[in-house]
Amino acid sequence: MTSAEIVQTAEEARSLSMPPLLILDEVEKYLDQQGLGSGELTVDRIGDGRSNITYRIRRSGVDLVLRRGPRPPLPKSTHDMVREARVQQALRGQGFPVPEIRAVCAEEGLLGVPFYLMDYIGGEVITDSVPSQFDDAETRRGLTAELVQVLQKLHTVDVSQPEIGALGKPEGYLKRQVERFAKLWPINTQREIPLVAELAETLHKNLPATQQHAVIHGDYRLGNVMYEGAVPAGGQPRIAAVLDWEMATLGDPLSDLGYLTATYSQVGEGNVLAASPITAEPGFHTRDELVEEYAADSSLDLNMLPWYQTLALWKSAIFCEAMYTRWLRGERPGDSFAESLEQGVPRLLEGALGYARKIPGA
Template identity: 65%
Template structure:
């Protein structure tokens, strides 16, 4: 077994760090919920910068177990119970989500809460495209399907009781700005004045939320799973599932659109550390402006203040990334080249956030 996986509790106690999985514990949990039989076949899915995901196969079951990273970390940052509850609440709506099979609240089993869902077969697109998608026409359909899925999410009725229980949408934007402004001094060991400058600008130009919606919080192509069906010689991609709901809540839908477009990779532009789906630089994908146009055609929302939301998205991302950089400086992420690169990556995010704020200042004189 590796340092991530122990066969049993005795072996787990002998490891220098708590394992991410204890096989006999997981097997007992699955048995108790009637999820397959027999020994487990385990494989890790993705690299998992925050939460950790494993595929578990056994007789009559093909499952995914998702859990938070090893403690200690802020509980709200990696809340598996909430993530599972959001997906359960969205089941039956047009938004495609995996089927949750079991949720474990008992931290004594694996050290953190976790949940189990059905395994879904599809493609998550980040740095490369499978051959069946890699043509101009299909690329266009991929980004069109992404926008359509975001609109489906934002059209969910937040007045439904099981949806309404997911959060308190009133004051969402102000809470976000205040919360992240308070996090900065806790997350950093250096002085970057632009953080406070943007904090003040965001507070002073807070837009009025036009309506409330379920928001994903990290909506991007890399958090979608696609499948493709062939019609003649053309591929028709479909979003099979929206993944990674750890930051979902009720709030302002333009926060999702702002994040999506601010972090979207477009040909001819310099990338940032948040360029997590570089394939969209290829010909055929929607440009950033075309994403906004496509969303606006299916929405009644006024998008004039979108640069404010784009500014907030990158400002928040910079503060979050600074925490990773500080942990790297403290020796808590040895050998992490991504965290090391945040020395320059965080200031670059803040500079890009400033450019978005200037877009709004140039078109709206009332925006200081």
């Protein structure tokens, strides 16, 4: 028996040692049922695929993106494609830049996991290189200025609207995050790293008061936004869509700012996550400048930002440990990033410790 990522039929899928990610006949039938285009499919995988997986699917009349979770078994409460789609539907109704959701399949029978389909949006996702139309000092700076400004726009979405309020319970968000991830560590790991518990205690003892409730993305960074392909005359680049809403909920907006800044690549530093290494090149905002950009149009007190930065890297380490453990178990074959997390997770935790030492009063 062999393994494959994409197969044509369910019969082929049953012959494999590992379930495929796409069964083309099943996807084609589903599109027909939803009235989405006609004819044969053209399929291309897009994105880095470290967690959830996306494919561009074209046929006559439609150009779509299919988004699904990784192969089962899936950790509880993660990779919820139905919820992720609903978050975007709610935000689009409030005028926030997200793709239009065209169909949501909650059933697992077709591909082994739920999935959803959204319109494909042409544009630029910037990670390790800068497209030529953005490649001058002023425009590079405009890319990261827009990144912060759209984050502020997200944090001003009206949470009193019923479709937004249904996304979660914001009260006690930070306390729940610390407690939940502390419990996840022993589930996610096969090794002892005492710093995880030490940081959990620091976070718990220094829990800040939430100043505002907002929609939070949970993984907001340069690699999770798509810019329009052209820069407006006399203006800065514009974000066409914010992507990857798996972690979105209602909570403390400074958790987004903490994550954005703690995981941000800048000159002279390594970055375990390596999500958007391009910002370590000249012309982009520094980490401190991102904070200044946010503070300029915010009434929030940012004095406790190191706490949120600590939380961001501590949570990232626990997430990444789950990937590493799945690699150890043979569930992520050929995944060099997951393999690198043997040393990467301890490095994330050391980074979290560096921020923890800056928490006022800690």
